[in-house]
Amino acid sequence: MTLAELLGAARRKLAESGVEDAALDARLLVEHFTGTSRSDAIARPDRTIDPRTVAEVEAALARRCRGEPVHRILGFREFYGLRLSLSAETLEPRPDTEVLVDAVLPFMRDVASREGECRVLDLGTGTGAIALALLANVPGAVATGVDISDDALATAARNAVDLGLADRFRPKKSDWFAEISDRYHVIASNPPYIGSNEIAALQKEVRLFDPLRALDGGDDGLEPYRIIAAGAASHLEQGGLVVVEIGSTQRLEVGSIFADAGFRLVRALSDLAGNDRVLVFATA
Numbered sequence: 001m002t003l004a005e006l007l008g009a010a011r012r013k014l015a016e017s018g019v020e021d022a023a024l025d026a027r028l029l030v031e032h033f034t035g036t037s038r039s040d041a042i043a044r045p046d047r048t049i050d051p052r053t054v055a056e057v058e059a060a061l062a063r064r065c066r067g068e069p070v071h072r073i074l075g076f077r078e079f080y081g082l083r084l085s086l087s088a089e090t091l092e093p094r095p096d097t098e099v100l101v102d103a104v105l106p107f108m109r110d111v112a113s114r115e116g117e118c119r120v121l122d123l124g125t126g127t128g129a130i131a132l133a134l135l136a137n138v139p140g141a142v143a144t145g146v147d148i149s150d151d152a153l154a155t156a157a158r159n160a161v162d163l164g165l166a167d168r169f170r171p172k173k174s175d176w177f178a179e180i181s182d183r184y185h186v187i188a189s190n191p192p193y194i195g196s197n198e199i200a201a202l203q204k205e206v207r208l209f210d211p212l213r214a215l216d217g218g219d220d221g222l223e224p225y226r227i228i229a230a231g232a233a234s235h236l237e238q239g240g241l242v243v244v245e246i247g248s249t250q251r252l253e254v255g256s257i258f259a260d261a262g263f264r265l266v267r268a269l270s271d272l273a274g275n276d277r278v279l280v281f282a283t284a
């Protein structure tokens, strides 16, 4: 089978199964398993693909047709220009979370240049996405990535090594602040924020393949914010910031949870679709 034939067959199979981005997903899977690039498809469409590789592509397409997200099949996803490995207990990092990184980078650069170091605590680090993106962009930063999942912490640690950031990243097992005693200039978190009874209604790509612990924010989806707001003041350096990702309908509720804990809202940012997505707080 040629590369062009394989690409065409993959596109058709995904489209017939109702996969939304059939052409893109087909290309990503074919390129990954054949070790080819976009330009190979143009410059060498007649290149022969061996039967074993075709079988690998077919197995990957079958997984995608059953609803498994394309990046789970690939085993990695790009976040803020960084290639992050995924594992069973890590959330697949989402482009919307890049807004959170943008929101605190200027503050972190200021702190690092003024004080020589900027310390970040990433609560619920998963793949390490937030912490590692911040470290990659602020050479004077150091980060502690907290998670309750050993699998996620192992993956975050591996990603830090792969990206050459391991000397500034400390993975730490903790139930939110329970094992944390230091103070930080930035406390960042993209916590689980879906209400427990809303999980069943999520798209199957999310419901079946993102870990429940990364999604479930308790009865009203706000429980982690209550814990983070309650513990933030005693873990924040003077003049520091708390930055959290929120669900698109949670701005007022999360705002009042932090206000009750003694914080004022400094900035609210929207995601790429214009939904409320990130809130930045400072002590009132």
Ligand SMILES: C[S@@+](CC[C@H](N)C(=O)[O-])C[C@H]1O[C@@H](n2cnc3c(N)ncnc32)[C@H](O)[C@@H]1O
Binding pocket: 089, 090, 091, 092, 093, 094, 097, 123, 124, 125, 126, 127, 128, 129, 130, 146, 147, 148, 149, 152, 174, 175, 176, 190, 191, 192, 193, 213, 214, 215
């Ligand atoms: C929505 S995911 C965010 C992952 C990553 N920060 C990102 O933005 O892609 C939430 C993370 O919180 C972690 N988590 C859930 N409960 C926790 C707890 N009690 N203490 C610490 N981390 C927790 C989950 O394991 C998961 O990795």
